[in-house]
Amino acid sequence: MAETSEEVAVLVQRVVKDITNAFRRNPHIDEIGLIPCPEARYNRSPIVLVENKLGVESWCVKFLLPYVHNKLLLYRTRKQWLNKDELIDVTCTLLLLNPDFTTAWNVRKELILSGTLSPIKDLHLGKLALTKFPKSPETWIHRRWVLQQLSQETSLPSSVAKGNLGTVPAERTQRILQEEMEVCGEAAGRYPSNYNAWSHRIWVLQNVAKLDLKILLDELSSTKHWASMHVSDHSGFHYRQFLLKSLISQTAMDTSALQQNSLKDEPKDEEAAASTEEPRIDLTQLLEEEVEFCTDLIDSYPGHETLWCHRRHIFYLQHHLSGRCPLNLTHLSPADCSGGTLNDLHLIPASPQLSQAMEVDGLNDSSKQGYSQETKRLKRTPAPDSLGLEMEHRFIDQVLSTCRNVEQARYANAYRKWLVTLSQ
Amino acid sequence: MCARVYSNFRPPLSIKCNPRPEPEVDPQVRRKKPARPRQQPAAAVLKDGGRAPVSGSGVQPAARRRGAMKLYSLSVLYKGDPKAVLLKAAYDVSSFSFFQRSSVQEFMTFTSQLIVERSTKGSRASVKEQEYLCHVYVRSDSLAGVVIADSEYPSRVAFTLLEKVLDEFSKQVDRIDWPVGSPDTIQYTALDGHLSRYQNPREADPMSKVQAELDETKIILHNTMESLLERGEKLDDLVSKSEVLGTQSKAFYKTRQALDRRVTSELQLLQMKRCPEDVEPGRLAVFILMFSRGTEG
Numbered sequence: 134m135a136e137t138s139e140e141v142a143v144l145v146q147r148v149v150k151d152i153t154n155a156f157r158r159n160p161h162i163d164e165i166g167l168i169p170c171p172e173a174r175y176n177r178s179p180i181v182l183v184e185n186k187l188g189v190e191s192w193c194v195k196f197l198l199p200y201v202h203n204k205l206l207l208y209r210t211r212k213q214w215l216n217k218d219e220l221i222d223v224t225c226t227l228l229l230l231n232p233d234f235t236t237a238w239n240v241r242k243e244l245i246l247s248g249t250l251s252p253i254k255d256l257h258l259g260k261l262a263l264t265k266f267p268k269s270p271e272t273w274i275h276r277r278w279v280l281q282q283l284s285q286e287t288s289l290p291s292s293v294a295k296g297n298l299g300t301v302p303a304e305r306t307q308r309i310l311q312e313e314m315e316v317c318g319e320a321a322g323r324y325p326s327n328y329n330a331w332s333h334r335i336w337v338l339q340n341v342a343k344l345d346l347k348i349l350l351d352e353l354s355s356t357k358h359w360a361s362m363h364v365s366d367h368s369g370f371h372y373r374q375f376l377l378k379s380l381i382s383q384t385a386m387d388t389s390a391l392q393q394n395s396l397k398d399e400p401k402d403e404e405a406a407a408s409t410e411e412p413r414i415d416l417t418q419l420l421e422e423e424v425e426f427c428t429d430l431i432d433s434y435p436g437h438e439t440l441w442c443h444r445r446h447i448f449y450l451q452h453h454l455s456g457r458c459p460l461n462l463t464h465l466s467p468a469d470c471s472g473g474t475l476n477d478l479h480l481i482p483a484s485p486q487l488s489q490a491m492e493v494d495g496l497n498d499s500s501k502q503g504y505s506q507e508t509k510r511l512k513r514t515p516a517p518d519s520l521g522l523e524m525e526h527r528f529i530d531q532v533l534s535t536c537r538n539v540e541q542a543r544y545a546n547a548y549r550k551w552l553v554t555l556s557q
Numbered sequence: 558m559c560a561r562v563y564s565n566f567r568p569p570l571s572i573k574c575n576p577r578p579e580p581e582v583d584p585q586v587r588r589k590k591p592a593r594p595r596q597q598p599a600a601a602v603l604k605d606g607g608r609a610p611v612s613g614s615g616v617q618p619a620a621r622r623r624g625a626m627k628l629y630s631l632s633v634l635y636k637g638d639p640k641a642v643l644l645k646a647a648y649d650v651s652s653f654s655f656f657q658r659s660s661v662q663e664f665m666t667f668t669s670q671l672i673v674e675r676s677t678k679g680s681r682a683s684v685k686e687q688e689y690l691c692h693v694y695v696r697s698d699s700l701a702g703v704v705i706a707d708s709e710y711p712s713r714v715a716f717t718l719l720e721k722v723l724d725e726f727s728k729q730v731d732r733i734d735w736p737v738g739s740p741d742t743i744q745y746t747a748l749d750g751h752l753s754r755y756q757n758p759r760e761a762d763p764m765s766k767v768q769a770e771l772d773e774t775k776i777i778l779h780n781t782m783e784s785l786l787e788r789g790e791k792l793d794d795l796v797s798k799s800e801v802l803g804t805q806s807k808a809f810y811k812t813r814q815a816l817d818r819r820v821t822s823e824l825q826l827l828q829m830k831r832c833p834e835d836v837e838p839g840r841l842a843v844f845i846l847m848f849s850r851g852t853e854g
Contacts, residue, residue, distance in 0.1 A: 166656035169809035186655040265654070322625065322652070362757070363625050365709055433759050434711060 136196070145200045148193060151180040152229070153222050155187055162187050164264040165229055167194075187229075187261075194230065201227050205237060217249045225258060228272075232262035238275040245282060252279045260316050267323040273333045280341060283309065306341060310348070313337045318359070321369065331368040335375055346387075346414065349380050353419070357426065364434050370443040377423065377450055384414055420451050428528065435541035441548055451521060452555075525552055627652060627707045629689070630665040631718070631752045633726050633745070634673045635735040636699040641673035644738045645726075647748040649756070660806040667801045668782070669693075669703040675785040676701070682777040683712055684785060694719040700727055700735065712776070714758040722751055 156162060163185050170190040173179070179190035189197075201223055207213040208220070215223065221244065224237040244250035256279055259272045266272065287305055313334070320330035342348045353376045360369050424447055431440045529552075532545045632646035643666060650658040668686070672693045676682055679697040683690050690708050692715040695701040702719040706712075730738075730745055755761040779785055782792060796802060796810050 164655055166654045168656045169660070169805065171808055181656075183655070188656045325625075361759075363709075434709075 267320040435538035
């Protein structure tokens, strides 16, 4: 049956209205989905609302999407005017069907800037889109933009010194933080090794939570169980590495800031420093616990490369900590780049590219050269390092003698070779 | 306004190309955005939005990958001749998208029955189907168990679970009831508890760290469902003939097969056409196709 463009227009308008009404009827919608349904039945709306889940029957998509897409573009090219409400409805529908459409997000940005649209609505829309498209890069990008807007609105004087650990984030910030962690966690669960979700999580910690120590510690403990149930999720373990690195660099910075303060003005600031000083975070213990955690997982689940890669990172961090050498903050500090924190892993030999086996023989020379400075520094460090190395070698021996999994043996041997290059 | 708005529409409809859209980003707005990587090309969008389904073997409807250690279903069956009889089953489909759950559950029942029918008595096997692993244990007395798990889930624990469950079941349910039983008539209630407890393999089976007595070499590994089928048998036929799958599940399966073929042919068509608007209309078509494939749950 041939469909005239008029019929399509009528259908689309009805569907868009149905979607808007669904949101109005139920503000607690928390998931969207596609219902496989090749034919329209009984003259019923394709929008289904069940238990806080919004479903779209698949037959209507091929009419809906091109039409709405076209409508928005006509608006953009100034060939057709849409008022604010129409714009909001059209972009909402579009983004629920295809959240990677940048123009729609841009239109919403303009609406937010002009004050017609609340940023919170966009966060909600993004959250819904992520239930169906957990990796959608445009959604994450737009989310960061919205968060920046929100922080500008509620910005406290940001002249607070870095060493002042006493500031408690405002309640609103706390709520936003909580929400973001939840969204990232859910998206990470819906798609394995969801780099976009974990990167966003890191960005939020850097820019919204400002790497607050307490929050870092909370995150470390709350992601532990998740990591143990997703042992091949490299992004999840990379997040833990980021947390530990940040803890190290933040405590180092705070200590040096406090030292600087106490050097300048003496009695007054020493008191102040003493009162704002938080209980010392035992970094050594944290790292040891992480190693134990990693060991436990390696024993329980043989043959997962991610766990061995994680072990290398932790060992590397332990080296830096025990070496008492001034931390090269530009190398380890994750606060450099706004999103791509995986960049700083290039320093660690045997890059975490899981497509290749982590054979140290395959290393190219440039990374070896880059590392030689570090190894020279390590050579000057006292005995604890060789003890650490010894323990690791013993662990490898134990694994090799008891495991029957071929891949486990391969990873253990690769790890041994890596350790050998460390001590050269 | 026409009252029968929705029912006027019947598939299929050829996808029309749209007029040229303007460049994606308004320059004014661009300045306000934070720095970000370049817009990904259309090919990447396709790759990002959904996985190309493995043609022909798409038994499980969910195209989403899961990296968690999860158990999805646990069922006890009787390997009759020629059909396998489902005696009891437990499911955990909470991690699937809401609207897919009933279809997923049906497909799991279908798969479990099919695997038991195609396995010999006194054997253990693991069948890989997309990102799932179906572990099956058929005892020599024709009692069988199937657990469908994520590919991360340690298979040793899965087989321990199967052995335990079948042992318990055979003690609680009389042998006479097996060939003619059904989930409604069989009195065995422990399956749900087992399924939920074994979601955490280390807690449920702490001894799995110690090397199990189970000799792993005796487990047959199939890389696809197809390898279980006999020569000439097609999965499509089995799906359409199945009594276990509802019409919506079958339609979904068929749509996916049809869309797979359509996607390939449409993309080929787009590549052949020389559109004056460069790649933009192609991009839109890709969006539509990508979404219509029902990807990402």
